[in-house]
Amino acid sequence: MLECKGVSRLAGHREILRGVDLPLEGGQVCALFGPNGAGKSTLLKIMALLTRPTRGVVLWDGEPVRGRESKVRQQLGIVSHATYLYNNLTAEENLYFHGRLFGIPRLRERVEEILEKVGLYYARRDTVGTFSRGMQQRLTIGRAILHEPRVLLLDEPYTGLDQQGQAFLNDVIRDFRNAGGACLLISHDLPDAVALADKFIILSEGRIVREGSCSDMTAESFDNIYREALEVDRESGDAWAIQFRGEG
Amino acid sequence: MGFLSRTMTVVWKDLMVEFRAKEMLLSVLVFALMVLVVFGFAFNPVEHDLSDIFAGIMWVAYLFAGTLGLNRSFMSERVNDALQGLVISPIDRSSIFLGKFMSNFLFMIAVELVLTPVSIILLKYPFHKGALLLGAALLLGTFGFAAIGTFLAALASNTRASEVLLPVLIFPLLAPVIIAVVRVTDAILGGDVSGVMPAFRFLAAYDVIFLAIPFLLFEYMLEN
Ligand SMILES: Nc1ncnc2c1ncn2[C@@H]1O[C@H](COP(=O)(O)OP(=O)(O)O)[C@@H](O)[C@H]1O
Ligand SMILES: [Mg+2]
Numbered sequence: 001m002l003e004c005k006g007v008s009r010l011a012g013h014r015e016i017l018r019g020v021d022l023p024l025e026g027g028q029v030c031a032l033f034g035p036n037g038a039g040k041s042t043l044l045k046i047m048a049l050l051t052r053p054t055r056g057v058v059l060w061d062g063e064p065v066r067g068r069e070s071k072v073r074q075q076l077g078i079v080s081h082a083t084y085l086y087n088n089l090t091a092e093e094n095l096y097f098h099g100r101l102f103g104i105p106r107l108r109e110r111v112e113e114i115l116e117k118v119g120l121y122y123a124r125r126d127t128v129g130t131f132s133r134g135m136q137q138r139l140t141i142g143r144a145i146l147h148e149p150r151v152l153l154l155d156e157p158y159t160g161l162d163q164q165g166q167a168f169l170n171d172v173i174r175d176f177r178n179a180g181g182a183c184l185l186i187s188h189d190l191p192d193a194v195a196l197a198d199k200f201i202i203l204s205e206g207r208i209v210r211e212g213s214c215s216d217m218t219a220e221s222f223d224n225i226y227r228e229a230l231e232v233d234r235e236s237g238d239a240w241a242i243q244f245r246g247e248g
Numbered sequence: 249m250g251f252l253s254r255t256m257t258v259v260w261k262d263l264m265v266e267f268r269a270k271e272m273l274l275s276v277l278v279f280a281l282m283v284l285v286v287f288g289f290a291f292n293p294v295e296h297d298l299s300d301i302f303a304g305i306m307w308v309a310y311l312f313a314g315t316l317g318l319n320r321s322f323m324s325e326r327v328n329d330a331l332q333g334l335v336i337s338p339i340d341r342s343s344i345f346l347g348k349f350m351s352n353f354l355f356m357i358a359v360e361l362v363l364t365p366v367s368i369i370l371l372k373y374p375f376h377k378g379a380l381l382l383g384a385a386l387l388l389g390t391f392g393f394a395a396i397g398t399f400l401a402a403l404a405s406n407t408r409a410s411e412v413l414l415p416v417l418i419f420p421l422l423a424p425v426i427i428a429v430v431r432v433t434d435a436i437l438g439g440d441v442s443g444v445m446p447a448f449r450f451l452a453a454y455d456v457i458f459l460a461i462p463f464l465l466f467e468y469m470l471e472n
Contacts, residue, residue, distance in 0.1 A: 050335060052471055073338040084333030086261070088268040088324065093261075100257040101337035127268065143333075 001026050001182045002047060002076070002151045007056035009042055009206075016042045017206040019056070024151060024182040029173060031193040031214065032186045033226065034203035040186045041081065043203065044155050047184065048078045074102065077149035079157045083140045087129030091120050091139050094128055095146055102147035110146065118142040119168070133160035141169060145176070152176055152183040170196060190226060191219035202229045254339040258347025259354070265324050266355065272320055273355075277362055280313035284367050293372040302373050303382070303433035306364065307426045310390070313359045314352075315415050318397045321352055322405040331405075331470075341467040345398065349459070352401075353394035360390060378436030381444060385432040388451040389425045392458055396421055399462035402469055425454060 003023040009016045016039045024030055024047075034040050045051040047058060049069055058065045060072045078084075085094050095114060099107040115121040118138040128136060137160045144152060152173070158166055173183055173196060187193040194200060194214050200222070202210040210229035214222075266273065287305045291298055298305070325331035334344050364386070367373070400417045404410040428447045435443035462469075 048336060050332060050471075070338040070340070073336060076336065078336050080329070080332065082329035082332065084330055084336070085328050086265055086324065086330050086333075087327055088265045089261070093264060097257065097261045098333065098337070100260075101254060101334070101339050103254075103338075 001061065002072075003059040003062075004043070004047055004053070005057050005059060007043070007046055007053040007058070009039070009046065009051070010054045015206055017046070017053070020203070020206070020208055022047070022184075022201065022208075024184055026150070026180045026182050027177055028199065029177050029183040029185055029197040031197035031200045032184060032203060033188075033190065033193070033200060035230065038203040039206040040203055041155050044080070044153050044184060044186060048076060048080075048153050049073060074147070075150045077144035077147070077152045079137075079140050079144045079152075079154045081155055081159075083128075083136045084143070085128045085136060085139060088127060090125050090127050091115065091131070092124040094139065095143060098143050099146055104147050114142040114146050119164075134162055134165055137161055138165060138168075141172060145172065150181055152181060154184065155186045156188065157185070158187065158189065166192075190222060194219060194222045202226060204230055251340060251343050255343040255347045255350070258334070258339075258344060259351045262321065262348065262351030263354070266321075266351070269320075269324075273317075273358075276313050276316045276320075277359060279316065280309040280359065280363055281366060283309045283312055284363065284370055288370045291371075293370070298371050299374055300434065302367070302371055303430045304426070305371060306367050306386075307389070307429060309363055309367065310356070310360060310393070311419070311422070311426075313363070314356045314390075314393055314397060315418060317355045317359065318352060318401040318418075319411055319414055321348065321355070322401045322410070326405060335470050341470055342463050344470070345402075345462055345466040348402070349394055349398040349462075352398050353391060356390050356394055357387075360386065378441070381436050381441065382433060385429045385444075385448065385451065388448070388455060389429045392425050392451065392455045393422060395455065395458040395462065399458070399466075402462075402466070425451065428454075 001024055005021055007020045007022075008018050020043060022030070022043070032040050032043070042051065046053050049058065049065065049072065060068070060075075065072050086097070089097065092111060092115065095111045096107060099111060104110055112121070115124050118141060120135060120138055120142070123131070123135065128139065131139070137157070141157060144154075154173075157169060161169060170192075173185065176183055177198075185193060185197060194217050197214045199213050200211065201208055210225060212225075284305070287308070291301070397418055400421070401410075401414055404413040404417065407413060428450050431447040432444045435441060435447070
């Protein structure tokens with residue numbers, strides 16, 4: 001579906017990404033791991049058509065995206081570090097605005113449906129500025145699936161969510177995959193993400209250092225793979241793993 | 249959905265955001281009114297005829313109010329990176345620009361609708377048959393102001409010093425507009441309306457150019 005090929009990105013003289021190939025397929029969740037600064041968010045932004053790669057191409061159904069960005073954007077649902085929400089608008093208005101931009105039919109019903117789904121119906125008339133981070137995150141997830149995209153790009157989407165919210169998001173991702181969607185998930189919660197995903201990719205210093213299937217993978221065996229891939233020893237590895245959780 | 253209706257969606261959103269932050273509009277107005285009052289005191293319109301500098305004074309007030317409004321309009325897009333929410337949507341990049349331009353234009357017109365009568369009274373502008381022509385010149389000038397202002401505000405909003413950068417960029421680029429509007433005023437007050445045509449032509453050309461340039465370049469400005 002969505003794919004990047006040979007993608008590199010320069011920032012000044014630094015190479016943030018170096019020749020990354022990443023195909024996303026329908027009915028699959030791909031988990032993207034890596035330490036802070038590995039280039040995960042940059043890669044996601046390139047696939048979200050927010051940033052242009054310095055080298056390489058982004059493909060949609062095998063054809064370069066360039067020239068038909070609008071058509072492709074219609075099929076993407078994005079959750080980034082920032083919420084992209086207007087603090088001065090209500091939850092309902094934010095969704096409504098987004099829905100109008102995407103030209104969604106029967107928008108009022110759809111907005112209501114999503115508000116109920118993300119558990120914010122009771123707060124639909126409150127301005128987003130008054131929301132907690134977790135509530136904003138729920139709304140952001142709702143916005144990402146509002147227009148029924150075929151690809152979901154999620155950059156640390158669990159940020160600020162409570163237990164219930166995390167379970168809810170897992171359900172959303174599973175439903176999305178089962179309906180044939182393709183999902184890219186950046187997460188620092190290795191065990192949970194491995195349990196959810198179909199395949200994994202480990203990015204380090206802008207390069208894919210390891211990739212594979214998540215089936216038959218236990219949290220422990222993946223932990224070993226992750227450490228090995230990053231070539232960190234066991235002691236400092238523990239410290240890293242703790243440090244990664246919940247960090248940007 | 250068509251180009252125009254998506255553009256209007258952006259305008260609707262901006263007006264909603266504006267409406268929720270009424271106190272900002274109010275403080276911009278109060279600030280501009282104070283500028284007018286200071287000029288009123290400084291030049292004493294009771295004793296002096298201010299017709300020559302009337303348009304200039306009014307434009308100083310418009311400029312301050314408009315620049316504040318522009319800054320604020322892009323500040324609201326910066327919080328939560330909200331502008332990115334527009335960028336990920338499938339709408340034309342040019343309709344993002346056009347929508348922002350239209351809401352900025354409406355904002356400025358709203359401010360001018362308050363400021364202009366006040367300055368006419370305060371500065372004792374000889375209000376006679378040239379009013380329509382003057383109004384047309386102001387409208388054209390405001391159009392150009394909103395177009396170039398939207399473009400520059402978007403350009404400057406990616407930098408840390410945007411609040412300072414915007415006026416520094418905007419004032420020199422807008423100087424020709426102000427000069428043209430002042431020319432029109434002069435011609436009207438001098439009773440020689442034949443002199444206003446070149447100024448109008450200039451204003452119209454300016455508007456077209458500064459609407460067209462950002463229209464074409466906005467796509468590249470939204471990338472990073
Ligand atoms: N616009 C930018 N300009 C310069 N450097 C950047 C920019 N964006 C990201 N970087 C750098 O690129 C590297 C990767 O960033 P990012 O993709 O956010 O990493 P991750 O999401 O894996 O933590 C970081 O070292 C960051 O400092
Ligand atoms: Mg990141």
